Amino acid sequence: MIKLLRKIHYIYSVFSIVFFFILFRPLYYLGTRNPKYYSFLNKIRKFHSFICTAITGTFFNFEFEKKLDNKQTYIYCANHTSNLDIVIFCLLAKGRYHFMGKEELLKNPVLGMFFKTIDIPVSRESKISAFRAFKRAGENLEKEMSLIIFPEGRIDDAYPPVLQEFKNGPFRLAIEKNIPIVPVSIINVWKLMWDDGMKYGTKPGIGDIYVHEPILTSILGIENADILKDEVFKKINSRL
Numbered sequence: 001m002i003k004l005l006r007k008i009h010y011i012y013s014v015f016s017i018v019f020f021f022i023l024f025r026p027l028y029y030l031g032t033r034n035p036k037y038y039s040f041l042n043k044i045r046k047f048h049s050f051i052c053t054a055i056t057g058t059f060f061n062f063e064f065e066k067k068l069d070n071k072q073t074y075i076y077c078a079n080h081t082s083n084l085d086i087v088i089f090c091l092l093a094k095g096r097y098h099f100m101g102k103e104e105l106l107k108n109p110v111l112g113m114f115f116k117t118i119d120i121p122v123s124r125e126s127k128i129s130a131f132r133a134f135k136r137a138g139e140n141l142e143k144e145m146s147l148i149i150f151p152e153g154r155i156d157d158a159y160p161p162v163l164q165e166f167k168n169g170p171f172r173l174a175i176e177k178n179i180p181i182v183p184v185s186i187i188n189v190w191k192l193m194w195d196d197g198m199k200y201g202t203k204p205g206i207g208d209i210y211v212h213e214p215i216l217t218s219i220l221g222i223e224n225a226d227i228l229k230d231e232v233f234k235k236i237n238s239r240l
Helices: 003-031 033-055 082-092 102-108 128-144 169-177 222-237
Strands: 058-064 075-078 097-102 120-121 146-149 181-186 205-211
Touching: 003 033, 033 058, 033 082, 058 082, 058 146, 075 082, 075 169, 075 222, 082 097, 082 181, 082 205, 097 102, 097 128, 102 120, 128 146, 128 169, 146 169, 169 181, 169 222, 181 222
Parallel strands: 058 205, 075 146, 075 181, 097 120, 097 146
Antiparallel strands: 181 205
């Protein structure tokens, strides 16, 4: 019975996301036409995320180690266990922000529109793709667009989830561009939805997210990228 209810909730959740995406599509289309509309686009993404989580009974409790500056450009780094992680950052991030994610999302019927415009797709198997993706991300950071990235690079097959080794890219970028990194621990959201929800279904509930104090990178050199990566890993893992 529990498995059946989780499957029903999963179908309802997917329907809600797609329904409101179709409803908001004209606004999304307008928002993706020009970078000057990206703040507006992200407000629609936030509203979309709020409605879909509210009507499916999914809520998030954000705990902040230190209040974030809404005017500051950040690189957000978080563990990745669920498609809900994207929704979480649509609710958490402010102003002009964008995601970096796997190239396969270009074919996603909802997210594809964003990964062809505001967000950055990257192939995990191609160094050239990664170079181009981080070059573009660096240019966006210079334009005061915060970056949201999951440094594990993918949702791992382990269940329950175990934090996997981080890629180096975001930490080198943070140092090169002198951008503070915000480690984020997404604690128990995998219990509500693991991966895309197809295997175990989904359920309503409250997901806990701990937002660590930003780590300043102004005094770091490129040679410190691995140290920074290890520090972010330890902070995120400390709350899981």
